[in-house]
Amino acid sequence: MLKPFCFPNLITFKGNSDVKKADLNRNKTITILGSSRSTEALKPYETFIYDVSSELVRKGNTILTGNGKFGIMGAAYKAAKEIEKNRNQAIIMIPPYGDEDFENCVVIDKAKSEDERIIKFDYSSKIKLINPGGAATLKEFTSFIERKYSRGKNLPSKLYLIGDKPFIGMREQIKTLEDHGYLGQTKAEDLYSPVKTLDKVALVNDILRNQDNVFAEKIDLLNKNSEKNANITKHKNNYLIFPGGLKTLKRAVSLITAAQYTKNNEKPNIFLVGKDFYAGLDKQYHDCSNMGLLGKKKPEDLYTLIDKNEIGFTDLTVPKNIYTASKINLGF
Missing domain, CATH: 3.40.50.450 (Rossmann fold)
Structure with missing residues (x-):
């Protein structure tokens, strides 16, 4: 051939x-x-x-x-x-x-x-x-x-x-x-x-x-309606993804895709900040899993959904004290 x-x-x-x-x-x-x-x-x-x-x-x-x-x-x-x-x-x-x-x-x-x-x-x-x-x-x-x-x-x-x-x-x-x-x-x-x-x-x-x-x-x-940057904070291999527009959503999904296909010791640690805000995205990945479209991975293997009050979070503002105020061990 x-x-x-x-x-x-x-x-x-x-x-x-x-x-x-x-x-x-x-x-x-x-x-x-x-x-x-x-x-x-x-x-x-x-x-x-x-x-x-x-x-x-x-x-x-x-x-x-x-x-x-x-x-x-x-x-x-x-x-x-x-x-x-x-x-x-x-x-x-x-x-x-x-x-x-x-x-x-x-x-x-x-x-x-x-x-x-x-x-x-x-x-x-x-x-x-x-x-x-x-x-x-x-x-x-x-x-x-x-x-x-x-x-x-x-x-x-x-x-x-x-x-x-x-x-x-x-x-x-x-x-x-x-x-x-x-x-x-x-x-x-x-x-x-x-x-x-x-x-x-x-x-x-x-x-x-x-x-x-x-x-x-x-x-x-x-x-003025377009984001210049995704609303994401990164420290080492940890990503905190805050509410944002389409650029933030695109970046979040790209990171989750990387987590799907990267070896466990190299994959990014992803935290979606705001359970209400990211409820739709969370549901999307669970539905994909239920259809057998994530292979052996489960949504919880790819990202963690954090309640906003767990890091002193407000809807549209990235907290300045994110590394010290967190009630969750994010590995920082």
Whole structure:
């Protein structure tokens, strides 16, 4: 089998001079992300995304995934390649994870980190379908939504959050940000579209309607409403994450993802400060665990939820005496 050598926006094959340029029409490329593992709880979503992907390709669209063989990504990948290989595109990691299928797709780009790949997904497609998944999927979604809020009309995106019960916690968390004034005049529903019913026809039709109309979305992007930095305090390998906006949420989820995939003696110690404020995020990780999407890890293995009065905490102010006043042993 010929082995691919990947360069930005094209792929060449060792052994011949064949060069295939990918069709990178951002409007007509749909990024589909979600779990790369298959669980019993995911079966309905795998079937749904297979059907949606098939219909989108038949309508002239291209499917873009992370090239995983299984789970949500595998279902989207399989649907696209069964219709037309060139409509089945991928951005892969270097080095590869080992579960990729290079033979039946066009690799349009490569990335050395997940953060880099998220940015490349964003630049490659306007519409993203975020399906149930584990810690990495939550990182992708919060990264996309923060980029959308901070960047706005410069590179518009339409984000669909697929599934009702799998994303109750995340929807609640973003609404909490809105209720506490962290989104300025922007409403949570301006940032993403929840897809609570698995209705293929309704979703495909909505995607087709929005492909050329994403620029019309209403987003309040005044600079004064955007965080300059995440509201996080770090000491050695301990992170205290206080209430904040989308930048703080993105950073919190990124750290929790690192805790999921890092060895125990190296993983960050994460403390979410404010049980009420972070109740939605906590629920999200528990629901992921119940669906079998965190592997052997439990939410309590990844972070600790602290009540605000345990460190003399007030809603919008980081306490100055955090290291001395804490009633919990944080290892400082």
